[in-house]
Amino acid sequence: MIEFDPTRPKWSQIADVLRARITSGEYQPRTLISEVQLEEEFGVARTTVRKATAALREEGLITTTPGMGSFVADQPPQRDRPVD
Numbered sequence: 001m002i003e004f005d006p007t008r009p010k011w012s013q014i015a016d017v018l019r020a021r022i023t024s025g026e027y028q029p030r031t032l033i034s035e036v037q038l039e040e041e042f043g044v045a046r047t048t049v050r051k052a053t054a055a056l057r058e059e060g061l062i063t064t065t066p067g068m069g070s071f072v073a074d075q076p077p078q079r080d081r082p083v084d
Contacts, residue, residue, distance in 0.1 A: 001041065001042055001043045002017065002042065009051075010042070010044055010048050011044075011048045011049075011051035011052040011055070012052070012055070014038065014042055014044070014048065014049065014052040015051075015052040015053075015055045015056055018033070018038075018052060018053075018056055018061075019056060019059075019061060022056075022061050022062075022072055027072045028072065029071075029072050029073065029074045029075070030071050030072060030074065031071060031072045032069055032070070032071055033053060033056075033062055033069070033070040033071065033072065034069070035049045035050065035053070035069075035070075038052075053070050057070070060073060061073055
């Protein structure tokens with residue numbers, strides 16, 4: 001479990017952790033993002049986990065299939081890089 005910053009919403013901090021895991025390659029494409037496991041890992045309610053996954057879905061980092069779950073996207077969107 002992480003130590004949450006009381007000045008930021010928990011769902012936002014969880015989304016940050018998951019985003020880092022995806023962009024670092026720790027979570028490979030098509031990896032299942034289990035709500036139950038995240039609830040246990042972070043000690044939060046499912047609603048909080050769902051807000052975090054909704055944010056990542058809006059960014060294109062994960063996809064959700066009804067009845068199957070949320071998975072890391074095959075090709076996460078490319079971030080804009082600064083021009084040299």
